[in-house]
Amino acid sequence: MAVQQEVMKQAPRFIPEEKDRVYAHSYFEYGWVKQGARKGSWQTWQTRLAYLEENVPALYVDITKHRRMGVNDYTIDVGSYKKVNKGYIHGGAGYGGPGADQDFIYRFKAFLEAEQRLIGTLNLNLDAKYMHYPNKEDTTNGDVFILSPALVYYFGNHYISAKYGISLNTERGSASFGIVKGYFVINKYIGIYGGVAFGQRLYDIFPVAAAKQGGYILYSGLDVEVYKDVKLRIGGSYSQEGKRFIKRSIDCGGVIRF
Numbered sequence: 001m002a003v004q005q006e007v008m009k010q011a012p013r014f015i016p017e018e019k020d021r022v023y024a025h026s027y028f029e030y031g032w033v034k035q036g037a038r039k040g041s042w043q044t045w046q047t048r049l050a051y052l053e054e055n056v057p058a059l060y061v062d063i064t065k066h067r068r069m070g071v072n073d074y075t076i077d078v079g080s081y082k083k084v085n086k087g088y089i090h091g092g093a094g095y096g097g098p099g100a101d102q103d104f105i106y107r108f109k110a111f112l113e114a115e116q117r118l119i120g121t122l123n124l125n126l127d128a129k130y131m132h133y134p135n136k137e138d139t140t141n142g143d144v145f146i147l148s149p150a151l152v153y154y155f156g157n158h159y160i161s162a163k164y165g166i167s168l169n170t171e172r173g174s175a176s177f178g179i180v181k182g183y184f185v186i187n188k189y190i191g192i193y194g195g196v197a198f199g200q201r202l203y204d205i206f207p208v209a210a211a212k213q214g215g216y217i218l219y220s221g222l223d224v225e226v227y228k229d230v231k232l233r234i235g236g237s238y239s240q241e242g243k244r245f246i247k248r249s250i251d252c253g254g255v256i257r258f
């Protein structure tokens with residue numbers, strides 16, 4: 001789950017603006033899932049509210065509802081971006097609940113990300129996360145630490161990035177993964193994005209050794225500006241982990257600035 005969240009995250013593009021603004025987006029994903037002998041659906045609803053300073057989310061709140069095979073769980077994350085020299089720092093924390101006793105979502109999360117220009121428009125990105133998952137009698141989740149350096153190359157209004165990550169579970173050892181993705185502006189109204197993640201424990205559905213959890217996620221989508229400061233998004237993905245987990249999904253969302 002921790003790595004899955006990394007896949008859809010788009011690299012920031014900070015374009016200076018003269019005035020501070022309020023930003024909001026809503027996102028919905030529906031997935032058809034085969035999980036061992038079980039078949040069902042996963043759904044994710046997310047809403048973000050943010051206050052922008054010079055187009056940077058100086059403060060934001062994400063509220064997310066997760067529904068898997070008919071079972072609900074919730075998270076709330078609070079974070080902030082700060083421009084530093086020719087890059088930025090991004091940090092925050094999240095909480096899962098309240099009162100939910102499911103084990104597929106973290107109960108607490110802390111994260112810190114920094115990006116800095118190396119040369120020209122090539123940036124180095126370093127991302128660190130800590131997540132605490134509940135321990136139960138029928139499964140052991142424990143604490144998860146993720147460290148993932150990346151290179152991000154910006155050209156015009158486009159970017160491509162390549163990331164390598166190490167995920168350490170205190171109860172079950174380490175795993176590794178890679179993510180390659182990009183965003184390309186077709187014209188002033190349309191942008192397309194896509195990418196692939198590959199490696200171990202992308203979803204971590206079954207508590208087996210990392211070597212038996214190899215898989216991949218393919219995804220792509222389209223952004224369309226339908227009105228000034230209003231964008232709509234549609235996309236889809238296909239995922240597989242080992243031979244026992246397959247997920248096909250579609251997603252849609254909208255963005256508005258005030």
